Amino acid sequence: MxxxxxxxxxxxxxxxxxxxxxxxxxxxxxxxxxxxxxxxxxxxxxxxxxxxxxxxxxxxxxxxxxxxxxxxxxxxxxxxxxxxxxxxxxxxxxxxxxxxxxxxxxxxxxxxxxxxxxxxxxxxxxxxxxxxxxxxxxxxxxxxxxxxRPLGFELLPLKFTLTALQHLYEAILETELDKRNFRKKILSMNLLIDLEEAQEGVAHRPAKLYKFDSDRYEKLVKDGFSFELKESKKKMLLENS
Amino acid sequence: MxxxxxxxxxxxxxxxxxxxxxxxxxxxxxxxxxxxxxxxxxxxxxxxxxxxxxxxxxxxxxxxxxxxxxxxxxxxxxxxxxxxxxxxxxxxxxxxxxxxxxxxxxxxxxxxxxxxxxxxxxxxxxxxxxxxxxxxxxxxxxxxxxxxRPLGFELLPLKFTLTALQHLYEAILETELDKRNFRKKILSMNLLIDLEEAQEGVAHRPAKLYKFDSDRYEKLVKDGFSFELKESKKKMLLENS
DNA sequence: CTTAATCGTGTACTTTATACACAAATATCG
DNA sequence: CGATATTTGTGTATAAAGTACACGATTAAG
The missing domain is CATH 3.90.79.10 (Nucleoside Triphosphate Pyrophosphohydrolase)
Structure with missing residues (x-):
């Protein structure tokens, strides 16, 4: 000592x-x-x-x-x-x-x-x-x-729109994402609960609100599910000689 | 201070x-x-x-x-x-x-x-x-x-066979890989140089020897290439209710 | 020359990623 | 109240990547 x-x-x-x-x-x-x-x-x-x-x-x-x-x-x-x-x-x-x-x-x-x-x-x-x-x-x-990992939700309020989620990802990844493909991918994971509520106080068509289903995520992970968002824009593939 | x-x-x-x-x-x-x-x-x-x-x-x-x-x-x-x-x-x-x-x-x-x-x-x-x-x-x-990342090569001798490389990956990932798919994927990256030499002293058909082309890897990375080996065995997809 | 062992290879199918455009819904303004 | 401005929500066709799978070729040993 x-x-x-x-x-x-x-x-x-x-x-x-x-x-x-x-x-x-x-x-x-x-x-x-x-x-x-x-x-x-x-x-x-x-x-x-x-x-x-x-x-x-x-x-x-x-x-x-x-x-x-x-x-x-x-x-x-x-x-x-x-x-x-x-x-x-x-x-x-x-x-x-x-x-x-x-x-x-x-x-x-x-x-x-x-x-x-x-x-x-x-x-x-x-x-x-x-x-x-x-x-x-x-x-x-x-x-x-x-x-x-589904971390984005930590940065958002409990209820959020898909557009807000997409903008968050774009800000973090410093890239643009395709709206339809982003939604397709996120929704296909079944990790979002559609709250059947709409945004309020916006001067245009209001978006639907969702929340993250963390219980379901835990369950899916136990069954071998792994969160992956690979989306990116185009590829620039250079020729391999 | x-x-x-x-x-x-x-x-x-x-x-x-x-x-x-x-x-x-x-x-x-x-x-x-x-x-x-x-x-x-x-x-x-x-x-x-x-x-x-x-x-x-x-x-x-x-x-x-x-x-x-x-x-x-x-x-x-x-x-x-x-x-x-x-x-x-x-x-x-x-x-x-x-x-x-x-x-x-x-x-x-x-x-x-x-x-x-x-x-x-x-x-x-x-x-x-x-x-x-x-x-x-x-x-x-x-x-x-x-x-x-192409790290596996650090663990192998300079000259190695594709089978040795595969076994290394299997040991690290604790999973089995499909021989044909593994080779297809690794070779498609153009990161291995075929030494046109054969294994010696084995009691069966000798395998070809390769070495890792690190110069080429550096070059590819600069052009946006990213090494990825996603291979795995089957999926067990559980039903999403 | 037979045997035993490992090497090297191709194709069909499934899944995932990507590109892309327009009608529907609402608030605002005149 | 109708026109305008804004953002939402959605589907399909194509390309790329992942997966499953079997057998003849090559060598050394006996």
Missing amino acids: SEFNNFFKSAFSVDNVIFGFDEGDLKILLIKRGADPFSGMWALPGDLVYPNEDLNTAASRVLEELTGISDVYLEQVQTFGAVNRHPLGRVITVAYYSLININKYMVTAASFAQKAKWHSISTVKALAFDHNQILSACFDLLKQRVRT | SEFNNFFKSAFSVDNVIFGFDEGDLKILLIKRGADPFSGMWALPGDLVYPNEDLNTAASRVLEELTGISDVYLEQVQTFGAVNRHPLGRVITVAYYSLININKYMVTAASFAQKAKWHSISTVKALAFDHNQILSACFDLLKQRVRT
């Missing part, structure tokens, strides 16, 4: 890429740093992990302190530990992404103090530390996940 | 699941622990990360010290940091897997002292710490990767 205390140790933290979807746009929550290093720059929300706290717990805590939301979808992505990634000393950070329904977002004391703000992912500029790299790893993983 | 020194810190390590393929069997390299905790049990090779060492470097070092092999395929998988995963104190560990050509494996002083031994993945029993959980995460990722 005394030997253990002689081991080299480092500080370690979690950083969390918090995704939300609003106005057809994929967004992430950033905070403006108030202190050095990188004072004044935008950064991913994160914190040091407490001595008696698991990693996932720390990531959830960061999210809840900032947004007031608990019980969210959260996944570990990758750990960044380059020797010089933090100017003050060795800090290893474990990156997570989480998906929240942006309507549940509350301005908490923490988010107010830290000047948290939603940024469209397409307009994010230089971030503090190696956070651009972390963001990019998280976004890449999200793109992959959204094609193989 | 003095504030930084007051942060809670923990020891951190890397653990490495080293895969090899031999005699039609997927294997991993384990070491027998000589000291408490878990003295006498098999464990994944790993070590504490040095103060001025990046994570990937540490994982490579562990592998090279043990096997004498450098320049191997290595990928970070997941970080395990449960509060009580290590009996002596808080230790966060970053899990990696690596793929080596088992014929290059040398018994080094380190592997000898640590009683390193190859174990068929199907016969691995209880390991020290949370290493079964780590192994399982790494094996799962390997299964996924091998379908979407």
Whole structure:
């Protein structure tokens, strides 16, 4: 045990890429740093992990302190530990992404103090530390996940239209999808419940509302079902000599 | 800076699941622990990360010290940091897997002292710490990767037969593949170079030897090619009510 | 020369992906 | 109240990919 205390140790933290979807746009929550290093720059929300706290717990805590939301979808992505990634000393950070329904977002004391703000992912500029790299790893993983797991629903309100769902996928995958093919594919999975309600307050033909049937999804998975959305636009196949 | 020194810190390590393929069997390299905790049990090779060492470097070092092999395929998988995963104190560990050509494996002083031994993945029993959980995460990722990246070749000698390649895939995916379909698919990617040589020393019709064309792969990837091996056996589709 | 073992190959069928256009429904405005 | 603007919801034909399946050819050994 005394030997253990002689081991080299480092500080370690979690950083969390918090995704939300609003106005057809994929967004992430950033905070403006108030202190050095990188004072004044935008950064991913994160914190040091407490001595008696698991990693996932720390990531959830960061999210809840900032947004007031608990019980969210959260996944570990990758750990960044380059020797010089933090100017003050060795800090290893474990990156997570989480998906929240942006309507549940509350301005908490923490988010107010830290000047948290939603940024469209397409307009994010230089971030503090190696956070651009972390963001990019998280976004890449999200793109992959959204094609193989029914995660999109985490970002939408309980009731949503098929058009909203399609726009969400388009924002995440950064591609356009064909309306008819998208609907055919999604509906063929039998994972959506037609609520037999219509959208209200729109100045045109209102769309039908659906919700995600998570019970049915669990059941299907047990029977070997696997969610897959492979749709893409055209292929450009180059000739193989 | 003095504030930084007051942060809670923990020891951190890397653990490495080293895969090899031999005699039609997927294997991993384990070491027998000589000291408490878990003295006498098999464990994944790993070590504490040095103060001025990046994570990937540490994982490579562990592998090279043990096997004498450098320049191997290595990928970070997941970080395990449960509060009580290590009996002596808080230790966060970053899990990696690596793929080596088992014929290059040398018994080094380190592997000898640590009683390193190859174990068929199907016969691995209880390991020290949370290493079964780590192994399982790494094996799962390997299964996924091998379908979407041409990694199999890392585990084979430079020259190999299509049958050997198929057996490798079957060992990793834990499924049987159809010979004709497998060959059709692999050959259609134009990633193999027919060496116009035959196997020697076998008591039956010798198979042709191939090697992987990594230059061509790089080129194809730039043109948007993506490796995919989706092959599986039958489907069991259960009725959707 | 017979035997035993593995190699190498093609085709028909099923499933999935892709491309594409227009009438129906509603709110708004004059 | 009728015309206009907007978005919804739907089907079919074609192309590509996945799956099932059997046997003659080639070699070494005896």
